[in-house]
Amino acid sequence: MATFVHIDIPTEDLERSKKFYSELFDWTFEKPFPDMDYYIFTTKDLEGNEGIAGGMGNREEPGQGVTNFIGVPSLNEYIKKIKDAGGQASEPMPVPGWGYLSMCEDTEGNIFGIWEEDPDAK
The missing domain is CATH 3.10.180.10 (2,3-Dihydroxybiphenyl 1,2-Dioxygenase, domain 1)
Structure with missing residues (x-):
């Protein structure tokens, strides 16, 4: 979850x-x-x-x-879910050696991030 x-x-x-x-x-x-x-x-x-x-x-x-970040198993899957639900999400951004993040906005204008851990991120 x-x-x-x-x-x-x-x-x-x-x-x-x-x-x-x-x-x-x-x-x-x-x-x-x-x-x-x-x-x-x-x-x-x-x-x-x-x-x-x-x-x-x-x-x-x-x-x-x-900014609060929510850990997800698949950034791409959740970017699609966020957009399908009426929100916005940036393309994945690498944090080398740590993982990937996307900055998002919900339907009410609240900003949050999603995070996928990946030590091989480049």
Whole structure:
């Protein structure tokens, strides 16, 4: 079943945002791409189990908000389903070594992403 797998938080000040979320929720951050100002964070649920992962990077445009990503077994299948249901979806975009994503919009104008994990993505 498709489920939320990643949250992407844009920020004006990475250090300030990392401090805010780590102090507030005990999230931990790591920088997987040395040449990119982007951090991966980990969360835990109320029982201390691993929670949804996320990423934090610089805001790319004014008004850009949090984007939730839903993991799906087949990006192409879900892009078709989204379009058939009246939504919009971008063509698949690779995240090399991690997977593929598509940015989508539902029938109400809400933005979300879908994600297919694939370590062979190029």
